[in-house]
Amino acid sequence: MRAAGGDRVRARPFPWEAAMTLGLHRLRLSPQVFWALTLPELAAMAGGPDRSAAISRRDVEALMARFPD
Known part of the structure; x- marks a missing residue:
């Protein structure tokens, strides 16, 4: 994958082990469910989206400066 500037962006793999631990162990869901x-x-069952991955105000301002109207 490439970013807007042409730089290569490496996507992180989905954390299946953590998702399965949450669903099958902590939430005690059956595999079918x-x-x-x-x-x-x-x-939603885990308590909502991970806010730690949210973009910061500084990052938003940097993007606004880089891509003005």
Whole structure:
């Protein structure tokens, strides 16, 4: 994958081990129920989206400066 500037961006693999531990162990879902869930459903059951991955205000301002109207 390439970013807007042409730089290569390496995508991180999905954390399946953590998702399966959450769904099958902590939430005690059956495998059938776990594998039938969508990722947004699993995220909601886990307590919502991970806010630690949210973009910071400084990053938003840097993007606004880089890509003005």
